[in-house]
């Protein structure tokens with residue numbers, strides 16, 4: 001059975017103000033298997049703090065996955081070699097922290113800057129040149145990932161957030177260049193819905209390269225409340241023998257750096273308090289588990305639950 005997790009940002013307005021002990025206790029209580037955490041924070045905690053966090057995760061039976069969105073100062077495809085070196089140092093530090101909490105998945109825009117877009121339209125030649133810079137840095141980092149038992153997952157995101165990997169097909173070609181058993185693809189249903197011709201086919205295209213999977217509706221509500229082809233995607237995940245995690249990454253609250261970074265300009269939560277978001281998360285979890293197990297009807301439950 002695929003473990004199901006929740007991204008740390010669901011309840012929060014800012015990426016760096018999460019109280020992880022209460023969050024992990026809540027996720028376990030709600031029935032989640034995994035807490036996805038901010039690598040930019042966890043990679044810089046000291047060993048005592050990491051031991052404390054691991055003890056909490058273990059006590060609650062939770063796995064930890066690391067999420068990353070490289071800031072511009074760490075862009076592995078930057079034209080400035082100092083920025084690329086900075087990125088390699090930063091991600092190396094994060095990768096080396098992961099075994100300390102038993103984390104084996106690094107995922108996100110991990111191969112270039114998140115929202116570090118070209119300032120002018122680029123040609124395919126220019127895109128290849130940027131890809132070459134990314135591949136060179138990634139090859140160094142994959143050695144560190146291999147040494148630390150980490151699957152290094154590269155997230156395919158929509159055109160407004162990155163320019164190198166917008167489709168599963170592009171990601172497979174990238175994986176082939178990386179040529180490491182620890183290089184994997186992260187597909188995210190929100191991004192797939194924008195860029196892929198066929199979301200279900202994209203899962204089959206990623207095939208054995210798929211290492212992580214993010215779930216959210218087309219507008220980033222919790223899975224099961226919208227219109228994406230969940231039953232068909234679940235079947236495709238089974239068909240490719242995907243045994244990894246499904247981590248929800250919904251964003252429904254306005255405000256703060258989170259709201260800014262995910263371009264949320266309206267309140268999708270309906271003014272929900274934390275307790276209501278807890279209920280929504282739990283309902284989505286039950287629904288997604290049912291879809292993956294083929295037990296429940298897959299029709300959207302939004303009309304009856306909200």
Ligand code: MN
Pocket residue numbers: 155188214249
């Ligand atoms: Mn994602």
